[in-house]
Amino acid sequence: MIGDDIAAISTAPGEGGIAIVRLSGNSVIEKVEQIFQPYRAGIKLSDKEGYSLSLGWLCDEKMEIIDEVLLGLMRAPRSYTGEDVVEINCHGGTLPARRCLETVMRQGIRLAQPGEFTRRAFLNGRLDVSQAEAVIEVIRAKTERGMNLALKQLAGRNSREISLLEDQLIEVNAMLEASLDFPDEVGDLDYSVAQGKLREVKNRIDKLLLAGERAEIYREGINVAICGKPNVGKSSLLNALLRKEKAIVTSVPGTTRDIIEDYINIRGIPVKLRDTAGIRFTEDLVERIGIERSQEVISEADLVLFILDVGTGIDQEDREIYEKIEKKNKIVLVNKEDLEEKNISETELEQLFPGVKIVRGSIIEETGLEELEESMEKAVLSGQLQSDDMEVMINLRQKNALLTAKRHIEDSLAVMGKVSLDCLGVDIWGALEALGEINGKNLKEEVIERIFHDFCIGK
Numbered sequence: 191m192i193g194d195d196i197a198a199i200s201t202a203p204g205e206g207g208i209a210i211v212r213l214s215g216n217s218v219i220e221k222v223e224q225i226f227q228p229y230r231a232g233i234k235l236s237d238k239e240g241y242s243l244s245l246g247w248l249c250d251e252k253m254e255i256i257d258e259v260l261l262g263l264m265r266a267p268r269s270y271t272g273e274d275v276v277e278i279n280c281h282g283g284t285l286p287a288r289r290c291l292e293t294v295m296r297q298g299i300r301l302a303q304p305g306e307f308t309r310r311a312f313l314n315g316r317l318d319v320s321q322a323e324a325v326i327e328v329i330r331a332k333t334e335r336g337m338n339l340a341l342k343q344l345a346g347r348n349s350r351e352i353s354l355l356e357d358q359l360i361e362v363n364a365m366l367e368a369s370l371d372f373p374d375e376v377g378d379l380d381y382s383v384a385q386g387k388l389r390e391v392k393n394r395i396d397k398l399l400l401a402g403e404r405a406e407i408y409r410e411g412i413n414v415a416i417c418g419k420p421n422v423g424k425s426s427l428l429n430a431l432l433r434k435e436k437a438i439v440t441s442v443p444g445t446t447r448d449i450i451e452d453y454i455n456i457r458g459i460p461v462k463l464r465d466t467a468g469i470r471f472t473e474d475l476v477e478r479i480g481i482e483r484s485q486e487v488i489s490e491a492d493l494v495l496f497i498l499d500v501g502t503g504i505d506q507e508d509r510e511i512y513e514k515i516e517k518k519n520k521i522v523l524v525n526k527e528d529l530e531e532k533n534i535s536e537t538e539l540e541q542l543f544p545g546v547k548i549v550r551g552s553i554i555e556e557t558g559l560e561e562l563e564e565s566m567e568k569a570v571l572s573g574q575l576q577s578d579d580m581e582v583m584i585n586l587r588q589k590n591a592l593l594t595a596k597r598h599i600e601d602s603l604a605v606m607g608k609v610s611l612d613c614l615g616v617d618i619w620g621a622l623e624a625l626g627e628i629n630g631k632n633l634k635e636e637v638i639e640r641i642f643h644d645f646c647i648g649k
């Protein structure tokens with residue numbers, strides 16, 4: 191139901207400078223007026239224009255003071271929801287915000303559902319669905335890079351990309367219909383032109399999908415496992431990348447028994463970094479369990495950093511561990527290059543790890559770490575687009591719609607010239623319909639429900 195009055199605390203719980211209770215609906219201004227005493231008497235809230243502020247007291251029905259507040263007024267349709275909106279800035283803290291919310295609710299304003307403000311913005315045409323989805327991405331972004339991508343989506347970048355594709359398809363469809371309706375004037379459909387256009391759309395969709403995969407890495411982040419035999423410097427690497435002493439480092443092999451993990455940002459990519467117990471054969475029960483867990487961590491990892499110790503050289507233990515990670519996306523780090531005695535040669539590395547990225551360095555002297563970070567970025571983005579290419583964020587829903595559109599286009603390309611124009615039209619319409627879903631033109635109610643389900647209350 192649109193238009194009834196809703197309210198929610200829009201700021202995060204906890205103490206802060208201010209908290210905001212947001213209200214939206216047909217008569218929120220009149221309702222707040224009943225319980226608001228402005229400092230400048232005589233100026234009625236309902237007479238004020240949009241985008242204005244009023245300072246005063248929020249009171250209860252008996253005119254007892256609830257809190258000192260600053261009211262922000264936005265009038266329909268020029269507000270976030272497209273309706274009249276009042277934002278009550280009260281003192282930050284759980285209690286003031288709750289008291290303000292309870293007071294306005296007693297005026298017949300109900301509590302908003304999660305995402306209801308944004309849902310109204312969508313239903314009132316202030317945002318399309320892909321922009322509404324971008325709102326969540328902005329809130330949840332873990333790195334600057336991820337947030338910038340989400341902001342582009344919010345600014346309508348995806349929507350514009352999709353419109354371009356739709357225009358192309360509509361053009362092909364128009365050519366097709368003209369040939370159908372006016373065969374004498376227009377003549378046969380020029381198949382090579384139509385094919386060219388459809389191929390262009392398909393390529394563009396492929397690019398979007400690829401760019402989406404890349405953005406996914408910035409949004410969701412990656413799991414990185416550090417592994418290697420005992421004492422090679424795994425925990426030292428974790429600490430160096432985190433720039434804090436998170437894991438215990440000693441010269442005793444088998445120091446790390448459990449998985450130690452933390453989050454870092456490597457070149458804009460959110461990384462969950464996990465240090466593992468050095469893998470070896472052992473009688474020690476605790477260490478054995480640790481080693482079993484290490485294997486689980488390795489299987490979950492998107493990227494494995496395999497560390498070797500230049501002092502000990504590559505031995506049977508290293509080879510056995512490497513067998514376990516051979517199929518993974520990996521980087522080999524030859525550590526302890528500061529040592530006088532070096533027992534790993536280039537030829538040995540090339541023989542054992544053909545085609546694998548190898549970084550040499552010393553964690554203690556902090557050499558090679560920059561190259562390692564750069565290699566990590568490359569390893570997870572390899573085969574993807576360069577950074578100056580298309581940048582879009584694509585969620586699962588949008589990805590599925592793009593895949594459906596692509597399938598229809600491939601079908602139409604496959605049968606072009608072999609079936610009647612009517613049949614061709616069906617696939618082109620199918621593609622158009624799928625693309626339309628991305629911006630929310632033809633979305634079913636339950637899909638809309640699901641999109642807003644993920645939002646927090648007050649957004």
Ligand SMILES: Nc1nc2c(ncn2[C@@H]2O[C@H](COP(=O)(O)OP(=O)(O)OP(=O)(O)O)[C@@H](O)[C@H]2O)c(=O)[nH]1
Nearest residue numbers: 420421422423424425426441444445446468553554
């Ligand atoms: N010379 C030198 N020693 C290092 C370097 N990196 C780590 N070490 C030393 O190697 C020893 C083992 O380091 P850790 O980081 O605990 O090694 P680990 O791989 O986590 O060992 P486990 O937890 O036992 O599997 C410590 O004494 C570190 O100071 C390096 O670059 N050069």
Ligand SMILES: [Mg+2]
Nearest residue numbers: 424425445446
């Ligand atoms: Mg360790």
